[in-house]
Amino acid sequence: MGFRCGIVGLPNVGKSTLFNALTKTAAAQAANYPFCTIEPNTGDVGVPDKRMSAIAKIGKSAQIIPTRITFVDIAGLVRGASKGEGLGNQFLANIREVDAIVHVLRCFEDDDITHVEGRINPVADAETVETELMLSDLESLERRIVGVRKKAQGKDKEAMAQVPIMEAVLARLQNGEPARVLLASFDAEERRELRNLNLLTSKPVLYVCNVAEADAATGNEYSRAVDEMAKKQGARAVVISAAIEAEIAQLGEDEVSEYLEAMGLTEPGLDRLISEGYALLDLITYFTVGPKETRAWTVKRGAKAPAAAGVIHTDFEKGFIRAQTIGYDDFVTLGGEVAAKEAGKARDEGKEYVVQDGDIMMFKFNV
Ligand SMILES: Nc1ncnc2c1ncn2[C@@H]1O[C@H](COP(=O)(O)OP(=O)(O)OP(=O)(O)O)[C@@H](O)[C@H]1O
Numbered sequence: 001m002g003f004r005c006g007i008v009g010l011p012n013v014g015k016s017t018l019f020n021a022l023t024k025t026a027a028a029q030a031a032n033y034p035f036c037t038i039e040p041n042t043g044d045v046g047v048p049d050k051r052m053s054a055i056a057k058i059g060k061s062a063q064i065i066p067t068r069i070t071f072v073d074i075a076g077l078v079r080g081a082s083k084g085e086g087l088g089n090q091f092l093a094n095i096r097e098v099d100a101i102v103h104v105l106r107c108f109e110d111d112d113i114t115h116v117e118g119r120i121n122p123v124a125d126a127e128t129v130e131t132e133l134m135l136s137d138l139e140s141l142e143r144r145i146v147g148v149r150k151k152a153q154g155k156d157k158e159a160m161a162q163v164p165i166m167e168a169v170l171a172r173l174q175n176g177e178p179a180r181v182l183l184a185s186f187d188a189e190e191r192r193e194l195r196n197l198n199l200l201t202s203k204p205v206l207y208v209c210n211v212a213e214a215d216a217a218t219g220n221e222y223s224r225a226v227d228e229m230a231k232k233q234g235a236r237a238v239v240i241s242a243a244i245e246a247e248i249a250q251l252g253e254d255e256v257s258e259y260l261e262a263m264g265l266t267e268p269g270l271d272r273l274i275s276e277g278y279a280l281l282d283l284i285t286y287f288t289v290g291p292k293e294t295r296a297w298t299v300k301r302g303a304k305a306p307a308a309a310g311v312i313h314t315d316f317e318k319g320f321i322r323a324q325t326i327g328y329d330d331f332v333t334l335g336g337e338v339a340a341k342e343a344g345k346a347r348d349e350g351k352e353y354v355v356q357d358g359d360i361m362m363f364k365f366n367v
């Protein structure tokens with residue numbers, strides 16, 4: 001399955017440059033991982049997590065294996081995409097299949113690199129793309145609601161629950177607002193209904209300001225304008241120079257820190273991008289520790305212990321008995337499993353336990 005972030009934006013803004021850097025870095029970070037069959041523009045990346053080295057040191061693990069998420073490099077969109085312009089239809093179909101959107105905005109000036117609108121204005125670019133997504137949602141909802149209303153009149157329970165959600169979204173879209181603005185006021189049930197509609201504008205968004213190399217450390221006037229816009233939407237934005245990231249991806253491990261320092265950076269922008277993408281997907285991490293490896297596993301926030309066990313193996317979920325659980329802070333402060341047990345900080349958790357980010361878990365199961 002895997003959780004997927006789609007890289008979206010106007011043509012020629014740096015999406016593929018970023019994607020290539022992402023996937024190259026990933027290969028370097030976890031070379032011991034078997035490579036799954038990968039479609040041309042889909043790539044798995046390891047999620048950097050500083051907690052893992054602390055755990056591995058205490059657990060004397062021979063290896064560190066990060067958890068992974070998937071990035072999808074999607075074709076550039078142009079004005080009119082929702083009416084099939086450019087690669088519009090395919091582009092929109094590709095976005096429908098991702099869980100979250102990484103929206104790349106051109107925030108660098110360079111006369112040699114064509115901008116489809118002939119000027120640099122990332123906020124207007126974001127609106128152009130968002131408008132196409134909204135138009136596409138609007139068209140699809142207007143089409144679907146006719147049938148659902150009919151069913152609701154026939155007292156179909158599912159349809160009766162869907163109609164008010166669809167109407168609320170339609171009202172927002174007609175007002176030029178994306179479906180995601182409704183999430184804040186929706187309860188869990190309404191959110192599920194909204195998610196089931198699988199609209200483009202209900203997916204969470206992260207803005208990436210692709211700046212010139214010289215602006216990577218500080219951002220620039222363009223990225224600050226994007227920041228403002230993101231804040232108003234309750235979204236987040238990161239500043240990255242895809243050009244720098246592409247450069248870093250070519251370097252050897254020992255050259256990276258020197259290069260970063262020369263650029264005034266403390267960490268690769270990609271690490272931040274991956275972490276933000278992970279947060280966007282509403283995922284949390286738990287760990288397993290042993291002499292062989294310290295390993296990170298991903299679950300949806302709110303997942304219970306058996307489901308978490310099932311991420312490792314379906315048998316762990318089917319035969320779940322209990323999970324020995326140590327909080328990350330306890331594990332690190334006390335200095336490992338034995339000490340945590342002595343201090344009474346190794347909890348036996350049952351089927352109803354909601355996994356917390358950073359938990360160190362060991363499952364007891366029986367098949
Ligand atoms: N931060 C940057 N500074 C300068 N040039 C950049 C930067 N980021 C990308 N570029 C350049 O912009 C051009 C377009 O990049 P890229 O092919 O990655 O765009 P794209 O968004 O994938 O385009 P398309 O939608 O057409 O696939 C490339 O020549 C790339 O080197």
Ligand SMILES: [Mg+2]
Pocket residue numbers: 015016017073076
């Ligand atoms: Mg591209």
